[in-house]
Amino acid sequence: MTTDGRIIMHVDMDSFFASVEIRRAPSLAGRPVIVGADPKGGAGRGVVSTCSYEARRYGVHSGMPISRAYTLCPHGVYLPVNRPLYSRVSDEIMAILSERADRIEQVSIDEAYLDVTSAGSFPAAEALATTIKRDIREAEGLTCSIGIAPGKVAAKIASDYWKPDGLTVVSPDEVAAFLAPLPVGKIPGVGKKTGEDLAGMGVLTIGDLARSDVQALIARFGRSGIRLHRLARGIDDAEVQAREGCKSVSRETTFDEDTADPDLLSATIADLADEVAGALAADGLRCRTVTVKVRYRGFETHTRSLTLDRFTADPEVIRRTAGDLLLPFLNGTEVRLLGVRLSGFEDSRTRQTSIDEFLPS
Secondary structure, eight states: OSOOOOOOEEEEETTTTHHHHHHOGGGTTSOEEESSSSSGGOOSSSSSEOOOOHHHHHTTTSSBBHHHHHHOOOTSSOOOOHHHHHHHHHHHHHHHHHOOOHHHHHHHTTEEEEEEEOOHHHHHHHHHHHHHHHHHHHHHHHOOEEEEEHHHHHHHHHHHHSOOOOOEOOOOOHHHHHHHSSSSGGGGTTTTTHHHHHHHHTOBBHHHHHHHHHHHHHHHHHHHHHHHHHHHTTTOOOOOOOOGGOEEEEEEEEEEEEEOOOHHHHHHHHHHHHHHHHHHHTEEEEEEEEEEEEEETTSEEEEEEEEEEEOOOOHHHHHHHHHHOOOOOOOOEEEEEEEEEEEEEETTEEEEOOOGGSSOO
């Protein structure tokens, strides 16, 4: 078990984009709200960004092709992504969290890790989490789910344990027992391929993983096998780190079914580019390098990068660059996963603007 006395909180907003839209238009409450690309009557391209819990009852989920979502839920309320609105609300929520934490690590527009070790005990941290949930509800009219544990991974899993509006506390002596019955795919980073490989070894639950021979895991997964084995046993020493020290921002989506449809792939890469551009702007950063990641059927993975002539936070530049990087991959080969990563940052709030940035490129 982790023994350094840390208390880590993971705060995850509930169906964030959809919840913000429902707050803006209360008449949408109780209806299946789906935020993402235009479904165009089932012929639309692009993916679902997020959806309300009512929509999830029809099988709709984030990352799903919007055409599939329309087939499952044609009577849903389909709304476009309003990134500026969501970013503003996110800033307000992160400000509330910052006031309550020793250290905060924002990992996406709607989730963050908090180091709250100074609370002194897990019961005190639970009381603090209740206060945070109240503050967010009163200030923003939104709910969140919170997990508390000695480490980041267990806290993240705990925040997803009881949704929406949940609060799950896992004390140090409960971590292994809490994790043991859960599917191994609950561990962040264990995707479909790794899950299949583990299943082939007879490892279906996190408890199975904890009991596995670490040498067999190393033989199959390399050094990642050590990390998986440690996490399954509740050993997690990763620190909560402020985003100022981050070196990249990335978003990925895995398709329900592998696809070679160039329109769907292009629309998806544009959506991902908009998401990372929004995260960049929320942190007051500019980037120099844009990278596109493509994983084909069979898990063959490729990346292409371009370093720009100048730093930028312009969503249109990022979207166009990502689209250009994708073009060689639109070759008829079926794609399983797409991703966009931004790197090479500078802080736009402290940097002097050079005159050539006002000149046409």
